[in-house]
Amino acid sequence: MLKTIQISQKFLKFYSLLMAGMLMVACDSKPVNVEPTLSGAWIRALPTGSGMTAGFGTFYNPGQTAIQIVSFSSPSFGEISLHRTEWVDGVSRMREVPELSIGADSRIVLEPGGYHLMLMMPKGEIQPGHTVTLEMTTADGRNFSFVVPVERR
Numbered sequence: 001m002l003k004t005i006q007i008s009q010k011f012l013k014f015y016s017l018l019m020a021g022m023l024m025v026a027c028d029s030k031p032v033n034v035e036p037t038l039s040g041a042w043i044r045a046l047p048t049g050s051g052m053t054a055g056f057g058t059f060y061n062p063g064q065t066a067i068q069i070v071s072f073s074s075p076s077f078g079e080i081s082l083h084r085t086e087w088v089d090g091v092s093r094m095r096e097v098p099e100l101s102i103g104a105d106s107r108i109v110l111e112p113g114g115y116h117l118m119l120m121m122p123k124g125e126i127q128p129g130h131t132v133t134l135e136m137t138t139a140d141g142r143n144f145s146f147v148v149p150v151e152r153r
Contacts, residue, residue, distance in 0.1 A: 034063040036102065038134075038146045043119065045152040046126035053126060055080075055117035055134065055148060056110045061102040068139035069100040076132045078121025085113050094118075099139070128152045 041057030061067050072080040082097045097115070102108050110116050119132075126132065130150040137143050 036061045041148040042151045043132050043148050045128050045150050052120040058107050058109050060107045064104050066101050066103045070139050071137045073135045077119045081118050083118050084115050
């Protein structure tokens with residue numbers, strides 16, 4: 001009976017050391033890069049004769065650290081920039097935003113009257129039923145691609 005208890009104690013000691021080692025490795029590991037998402041996205045159909053339109057949606061950063069979005073591009077447009085509509089002295093003004101930070105486990109909404117994308121110099125038809133590939137670059141050099149429908153709202 002005494003021998004069985006000694007074996008069990010040795011096993012428990014080994015198991016405890018093994019679990020402690022695994023915990024140390026798990027705590028010391030680097031977080032996995034988690035990709036941001038874009039939901040509810042849409043691009044306003046291009047009015048006849050217009051050289052620009054706007055894009056909207058919700059960016060979500062599921063990661064454990066903030067990300068900084070530094071640029072947007074698309075094969076369908078010559079230029080894309082991020083803007084924010086602000087009220088200054090009772091007048092609505094659009095201001096370009098050079099960088100957008102999305103906190104860890106946070107969302108940023110792009111909507112009419114707030115943050116939005118300005119898509120300029122279209123390279124073809126931008127009408128309902130079409131889609132636009134939107135490419136986003138972060139400050140750490142990562143690139144993400146989203147396919148966004150064109151809608152008339």
